[in-house]
Amino acid sequence: MVRTLDSLDAAGAAVGVRVDINSPLTDAATLADDARLRAHIETLTELAAADARTVVIAHQGRPGGDEFGTLEPHAERLDELLDAPVEYCDATFSADARSRVRGLAPGGLLVLENTRFYSEEYMQWEPSEAADTHLVAKLAPVLDAYVNDAFAAAHRSQPSLVGFPQRLPSYAGRVMETELEVLGSIGGSPEPRVYVLGGAKVADSIDVARSVLERGLADAVVTAGIVGNAFLLADGVTLGAASAEIVNDRSPEAVKQAGELLDEFGHRLYLPRDVAVERDGERVEIDTESLPAAEPAMDIGARTVSAYADILEDAGTVILNGPAGVFENDLFSFGTRELYEAALRTDHSIVGGGDTAAALRSLGLEGFTHVSTGGGAALRMLTGGTLPAVEVLDD
Numbered sequence: 001m002v003r004t005l006d007s008l009d010a011a012g013a014a015v016g017v018r019v020d021i022n023s024p025l026t027d028a029a030t031l032a033d034d035a036r037l038r039a040h041i042e043t044l045t046e047l048a049a050a051d052a053r054t055v056v057i058a059h060q061g062r063p064g065g066d067e068f069g070t071l072e073p074h075a076e077r078l079d080e081l082l083d084a085p086v087e088y089c090d091a092t093f094s095a096d097a098r099s100r101v102r103g104l105a106p107g108g109l110l111v112l113e114n115t116r117f118y119s120e121e122y123m124q125w126e127p128s129e130a131a132d133t134h135l136v137a138k139l140a141p142v143l144d145a146y147v148n149d150a151f152a153a154a155h156r157s158q159p160s161l162v163g164f165p166q167r168l169p170s171y172a173g174r175v176m177e178t179e180l181e182v183l184g185s186i187g188g189s190p191e192p193r194v195y196v197l198g199g200a201k202v203a204d205s206i207d208v209a210r211s212v213l214e215r216g217l218a219d220a221v222v223t224a225g226i227v228g229n230a231f232l233l234a235d236g237v238t239l240g241a242a243s244a245e246i247v248n249d250r251s252p253e254a255v256k257q258a259g260e261l262l263d264e265f266g267h268r269l270y271l272p273r274d275v276a277v278e279r280d281g282e283r284v285e286i287d288t289e290s291l292p293a294a295e296p297a298m299d300i301g302a303r304t305v306s307a308y309a310d311i312l313e314d315a316g317t318v319i320l321n322g323p324a325g326v327f328e329n330d331l332f333s334f335g336t337r338e339l340y341e342a343a344l345r346t347d348h349s350i351v352g353g354g355d356t357a358a359a360l361r362s363l364g365l366e367g368f369t370h371v372s373t374g375g376g377a378a379l380r381m382l383t384g385g386t387l388p389a390v391e392v393l394d395d
């Protein structure tokens with residue numbers, strides 16, 4: 001197990017904390033959602049209370065993307081959320097940034113600028129090489145310790161994630177610790193274990209299904225969303241050209257791969273029994289035997305929800321990833337709402353997927369045992385993969 005904040009003597013120390021506060025924006029200066037900032041409050045409060053000089057290291061968006069931008073609004077929001085003072089620096093490792101780190105008072109926080117403003121950060125590195133990038137080589141000498149709390153970015157081997165532990169004593173923050181504990185112990189969670197795979201990442205979800213079925217982690221895999229449609233097509237259901245096109249656009253290999261899984265694990269895979277389409281502005285549910293439909297299948301129907309709710313009722317643990325339909329449209333939020341409500345009735349419910357977590361908040365669905373802050377990182381753990389940024393942390 002990685003070393004945690006419990007072992008860090010933080011008083012007076014300059015502690016670089018890598019967080020994942022990569023958030024949706026309404027415009028360059030406004031956060032649309034602060035959930036990822038809130039997630040790190042425990043770690044940051046603990047460090048400030050221990051009189052650390054906390055240096056916040058993070059990214060926002062991808063170069064060239066719509067959400068690529070400054071961390072100034074994040075710093076302002078953290079200042080509102082935390083009792084301790086939060087400053088912002090418009091550089092990441094310049095002489096000015098380093099001087100600001102040196103001058104930081106115990107109990108204070110300094111948010112450095114978006115690491116991805118520097119091209120090295122958007123490349124993947126071996127940890128030893130990452131240690132020699134400009135960011136790490138310049139910043140590590142003014143820091144005494146490194147804390148990684150950025151679980152949601154831990155599947156990336158970028159300098160701010162894998163470089164610092166080569167040069168500094170390293171620790172897992174509280175978010176990282178909880179995510180590793182919960183997602184790493186799914187194999188020991190109460191059985192039977194049911195995986196609910198929906199959403200749009202068809203290829204990823206088929207990988208997850210294969211992995212958890214092969215490793216005996218899943219007693220049942222329940223499919224919905226575009227993932228469910230891929231399995232229906234693989235099962236020979238004529239959904240209609242519109243639905244088939246959406247599946248094939250997402251992943252041309254999906255139907256073939258879903259078919260292979262059905263051949264091998266059909267008895268543990270569950271497919272929708274009906275789907276919902278929009279006809280003349282109304283929601284219309286159609287049994288799979290009565291398909292094809294000209295319109296695309298945008299949600300699971302009531303028959304499916306009822307069958308899936310029965311499966312979930314007997315589950316010891318439910319692991320969910322991806323919405324059951326186009327929940328953003330009121331006509332098609334039914335499946336997601338009902339399915340996730342059924343999951344909430346089980347004792348142990350774990351949700352992975354950044355968009356899914358946001359969707360559940362917008363639908364007012366709360367009370368899961370664990371809602372992961374990570375999308376890709378959570379999927380990597382659920383498929384038994386390793387996280388490069390965790391591999392390099394000190395034990």
Ligand SMILES: Nc1ncnc2c1ncn2[C@@H]1O[C@H](COP(=O)(O)OP(=O)(O)O)[C@@H](O)[C@H]1O
Nearest residue numbers: 199200201225226297298325326353354355356
């Ligand atoms: N039947 C469907 N047809 C089209 N889009 C769908 C369907 N079901 C779900 N979606 C879309 O899937 C998207 C979210 O899926 P995904 O990105 O895989 O979630 P996450 O990031 O949580 O893993 C939503 O935007 C939703 O509208």
Ligand SMILES: O=C(OP(=O)(O)O)[C@H](O)COP(=O)(O)O
Nearest residue numbers: 020022152153354374375376377
């Ligand atoms: O939002 C993130 O991951 P996610 O979309 O898998 O939840 C992380 O901040 C990683 O960002 P990246 O996928 O641009 O490397």
